[in-house]
Each structure stands twice: as structure tokens, then as C-alpha cells.
Amino acid sequence: MKSFRELIPFLRPYRLAVFMAPLLMLVEVAMDLMQPRLLEQIVDRGIAQGNMRLVIQTGLLMVGLALVGAVGGVGNTFLAVRIAHRSGADLRDALFARVLDFSFGNLDRLETGQLVTRLTNDVTQVQEVVLILVRILVRAPLLLVGSLIMGVLTSPRLALLLLALSPFILGLLFWVIARAHPLFAAVQERLDRVNTVMQENLAGVRVVKAFVRSAYEQTRFGQANDALRDQTIQAMQLMALVMPLMMLFVNLGVVGVIWFGGRMVVGGQLAVGQIIAFVNYLLQALFSLMMVGMLLVRVSRAAASADRIVEVLHSQPDIQDRPDAGDLAQVQGQICFEDVTFSYNGQAQPVLQEIRFSASPGETVAILGATGSGKSSLVHLIPRFYDVKAGRVLVDGVDVRQVRQASLRRHISVALQEAVLFTGTIRDNIRYGCPDASEEEVIAAAKAAQIHDFIVQLPEGYDTRVGQRGVNLSGGQKQRIAIARALIRRPAILILDDSTSAVDVETEACIQEALASAMANHTRIIIAQRISSVVAADKIIVLDNGRICGMGTHQELLATNPIYQEIYTSQLGNGVKQHG
Numbered sequence: 001m002k003s004f005r006e007l008i009p010f011l012r013p014y015r016l017a018v019f020m021a022p023l024l025m026l027v028e029v030a031m032d033l034m035q036p037r038l039l040e041q042i043v044d045r046g047i048a049q050g051n052m053r054l055v056i057q058t059g060l061l062m063v064g065l066a067l068v069g070a071v072g073g074v075g076n077t078f079l080a081v082r083i084a085h086r087s088g089a090d091l092r093d094a095l096f097a098r099v100l101d102f103s104f105g106n107l108d109r110l111e112t113g114q115l116v117t118r119l120t121n122d123v124t125q126v127q128e129v130v131l132i133l134v135r136i137l138v139r140a141p142l143l144l145v146g147s148l149i150m151g152v153l154t155s156p157r158l159a160l161l162l163l164a165l166s167p168f169i170l171g172l173l174f175w176v177i178a179r180a181h182p183l184f185a186a187v188q189e190r191l192d193r194v195n196t197v198m199q200e201n202l203a204g205v206r207v208v209k210a211f212v213r214s215a216y217e218q219t220r221f222g223q224a225n226d227a228l229r230d231q232t233i234q235a236m237q238l239m240a241l242v243m244p245l246m247m248l249f250v251n252l253g254v255v256g257v258i259w260f261g262g263r264m265v266v267g268g269q270l271a272v273g274q275i276i277a278f279v280n281y282l283l284q285a286l287f288s289l290m291m292v293g294m295l296l297v298r299v300s301r302a303a304a305s306a307d308r309i310v311e312v313l314h315s316q317p318d319i320q321d322r323p324d325a326g327d328l329a330q331v332q333g334q335i336c337f338e339d340v341t342f343s344y345n346g347q348a349q350p351v352l353q354e355i356r357f358s359a360s361p362g363e364t365v366a367i368l369g370a371t372g373s374g375k376s377s378l379v380h381l382i383p384r385f386y387d388v389k390a391g392r393v394l395v396d397g398v399d400v401r402q403v404r405q406a407s408l409r410r411h412i413s414v415a416l417q418e419a420v421l422f423t424g425t426i427r428d429n430i431r432y433g434c435p436d437a438s439e440e441e442v443i444a445a446a447k448a449a450q451i452h453d454f455i456v457q458l459p460e461g462y463d464t465r466v467g468q469r470g471v472n473l474s475g476g477q478k479q480r481i482a483i484a485r486a487l488i489r490r491p492a493i494l495i496l497d498d499s500t501s502a503v504d505v506e507t508e509a510c511i512q513e514a515l516a517s518a519m520a521n522h523t524r525i526i527i528a529q530r531i532s533s534v535v536a537a538d539k540i541i542v543l544d545n546g547r548i549c550g551m552g553t554h555q556e557l558l559a560t561n562p563i564y565q566e567i568y569t570s571q572l573g574n575g576v577k578q579h580g
């Protein structure tokens, strides 16, 4: 329930509607409460005394009151819908913004499927409960208290019956609510699992097909789906008990009233119309109790969802700007690693140790090393995707932790190892790096990335639509568009993380040449697996198991560094001979 309190601020913008809705409901309830009394009049004073005028007049009054009540009810529902759906949309926005705020570290730990459930189904649960709350939270207690008072006024002795039934009904409600919360929390977890498996499969459906693993994946999905089904059935079976049991109490109440009331009528202590009115009040009171019951069950279900929403809203990004962080205005592109040690969250073993090097504007620094040696981890520290465990990373002499992330990243372009493109045109994808870039700038970036010629021979050129995640492009084409996207910002620091791995050696050389001239005064960091990609660099850093085991030019390393020599020898004949 604490989580609900945390979500109340989302209702604040709609406080006028939140204030008006109960007033409208008050109108509906007041009208509902008058009806049985009028019915009593029709029976006892109209029908019993043969006064047809009174019957018609009272009947018309009942219709009029019902119409007024309907206006109140419809008005309340209109407001309820607006409050629930608007605050729900705001909540989704807030969650989405929070997810975008997460650091790489947060994202490593979160499953996408879980996030999807929280942003969709969990928000819907809370939204629906707000909708019901605005209607029932006001209606049910008002109707309950109103009916009890009117019931007592109609016949105090029969009202004792109601009192006797109450403990059973309340006991049932509390029992259901206590059990419902954990059951529904488990339902949401099972739903997470279904979404995670589904999301993983949709993203990797080609791998599944290539390895003929459809049957295995079907089983995996089936298990998650069955678990969701069983858990939901268990929870819903509990809910299914509520209605019939409540109805049983209602019917017992009606039978009791007719039994005792009938005897009172026979004894002349009560009129027939009073029994009818009382049964009506009894039904209204018990139905409003049932509504409260259903509401509480829904609330306890939504509380499980609210907990999960609040958990996301409250997760703090691992990496945050310091309160005193300044903006990095002009950047030359000087990078300096001072004794940097780094490990991923929760892992004792450092991935990088005692990293010391610098890169200056105009320089190309290449990082070479076996797979898993820590190359990507190293470059991720420059835009502060992760924080160092010890040492410092400086850009233009300033510790990257002392400046606002956005201002730091504005000066750094990273073409990540996996070239992720978005749906849209090729132009949109290149411009993603710099939304106000002109057509000439788009073309210049594409030319430098050696992708312009390919784009212009497409029937729709730069307007060609890129399919989801770039399905209609080859790996090398995607990589080159991603490089153009990084280049178009003309960043002070350009980082290419193995971004030409799917590009042939010749094209790669052209890209490097274009970069050297277009980005002559900028700092370029290039991660590569192939020696051919690094020979021309001003400085090559050889990484081995998270440590720098050699640094220098190609010639220097070839002469002195055994690991570099080993890599060189193993790749000989792979288009590098001419450089050797």
C-alpha cells in the first residue's frame, strides 16, 4: 500500500477532476437512496389504499430522480476515465524517462521483458484500479452507510439482522485480501518471464531458426506460459470464491428479512411496503459491501504492480552527475588514463588494471588485443558509460566524473560494436547523430564512411527505409551507416569499437584515410582485431587480459613486443604484408 502513496503525485495535475468526481457520485447515491422509500409509498399508500394518482405521481418522481442520478453517474465515469488514463500515461512517460536515465550498469542488470511488463501491464493494473476507485471508493461507502441509516429508519428491528451478517462478510473480505496480494505478485513475475522469453526469441529468431531450435524454444516458452497460466488460475480461483460467497450472504439476508419481516407484517407491526423498502436497502448495503470487497481485491492486485512500478521509479542510475558538476564547453580532445582499474558491478575480478596512456588531438590511437581482453570496457570509460574503480579518466585534463554526462558525451561519438539502426530512412539514421545536420553534412559523413556510393545507387537513395534493426542491410553496410552517424557530429573524440569488422580491408583503409583528413585535428580511438586496421595508427595499445602489455607504433611493437609479433605472425597474409 505504501507504493500507492508514492504514486499519488501522479494524480495531482488532475486534482480538480479528483475533487469533482465524488461530488457527482454523491448525487447518484442520494438519488439511489431515495428510491426504496418512494417504492414503500407506492405500495403502502398508493396500491394498498387504491390511490392511483399517488402511484403515478410517485412513479414519475422516481423516474426523474433516476435521470438526475444517471447524470451524476455518467459525469463521474467521464471524470474517472480521464483521471485514470491521463495519470496512467504520465506514469508510463515517467517510467520510460527513468529507463532512459539508466546507466549501462543498470541496463546490464535489468531484463528487457521485465521492463516491458512494468511499463505496460503493471501500469494498466494501477490505471484500472484508479478508474474503479474514483467510482466505487466514493459510491460504496456512501451507499453502505446511507442504506444502513435508511434501513434503520425503515425498521430498527430488521436492521439487527444486518448487524449479525456483517462479521461474516468482513471476515471473508479480509481473508481474500490477505491471500490475494502474494498470489498476484507471483502472477506479475510469471508474466515477466513470458515477456522475457518472447522478447529474447523475437530478437534472436534468426539464430533460433539457423540452429533448428524452434522446438526447444517452443518448450521454453511453453513452460513460462504454463507457469503464468497456472498462477493466474490459482489467483483467479480465489477471486471466483468472493462473488458466490457474497451472494450467499445476500440471499441469507433476504430470506431472513422476509422470514422475520413476514411475521411482523402478520402481527401488524410492519407494512408490506416497509419490507420491500428494507429488502432494497439490504441489497444496496450488501452490494456495496461486495463492491468494496472486489475493489479491495483489485487494489491488492494493483498494489503488487505498484510495488514493481515504484521499484523502477526509485532505482537510481549508477552513474549520476555530481551536484557541483559543470559543463564541458570546448573540448580539444586530450584523453588521459591515470592508473585506471575497472571491474563490472558485483564482480571482484578487475577487467582492466593499471591502465595508463594518453591520446592527443589529431592522433589515432588503436587498441588491439584478444577477444575479452578489455578493449570495449576501456573505451566505455571515456564517455563515462561506467565509472572506474580506481584511478582517473581525464578529458582535456578534467576528470570525467566532474562534468555533466550530457556535456561530456556531446563531444564524443561512439560507434558501438553492434551497429544498431532504427526504423526510418537512411538519412534519419545518419542524422540521428546530429538532428540539425544539413543534407551536405549527411552526404559528407556518408562519403567519409564509404557508404555514399552504395546509398545513391539504391532506387530511393537516402530515403531508403531501413527495416527493423537494419534487416535489409548487410553487416558491413550497417556498420558504415553507424560510422557516418558518429562522424556527422564532428566530435572532438571519435571512438570506433570494432566498427569495421564486417568491412573488407580495402574499404576499411579508405575509411581510415577519409577519417585522417576529415578529422585531422580530432582524437580518434579505434578498436580492432586485425593488424591491418591499426598499422597506420600513431599509437597502438596492446591489451592482454586487462593490462597494457605494449604501446608504440607498428614498427616499434613489431620490433619489441612478443604478443604483437605473435598477433602479426598469426595474421600474416591477411592483407597486412604490404604494411610490414
Ligand SMILES: Nc1ncnc2c1ncn2[C@@H]1O[C@H](COP(=O)(O)OP(=O)(O)OP(=O)(O)O)[C@@H](O)[C@H]1O
Binding pocket: 108, 344, 351, 369, 370, 371, 372, 373, 374, 375, 376, 377, 378, 417
Ligand atoms: N556488461 C558486462 N558485465 C559484466 N562483464 C562484462 C560486461 N561486458 C564485458 N564483460 C567482461 O569483461 C571482459 C572484457 O570484455 P570486453 O568486451 O571489454 O572485451 P573486448 O576486448 O572488447 O572483447 P571483444 O574483442 O570480444 O569485443 C570480458 O571478460 C567480459 O566477459
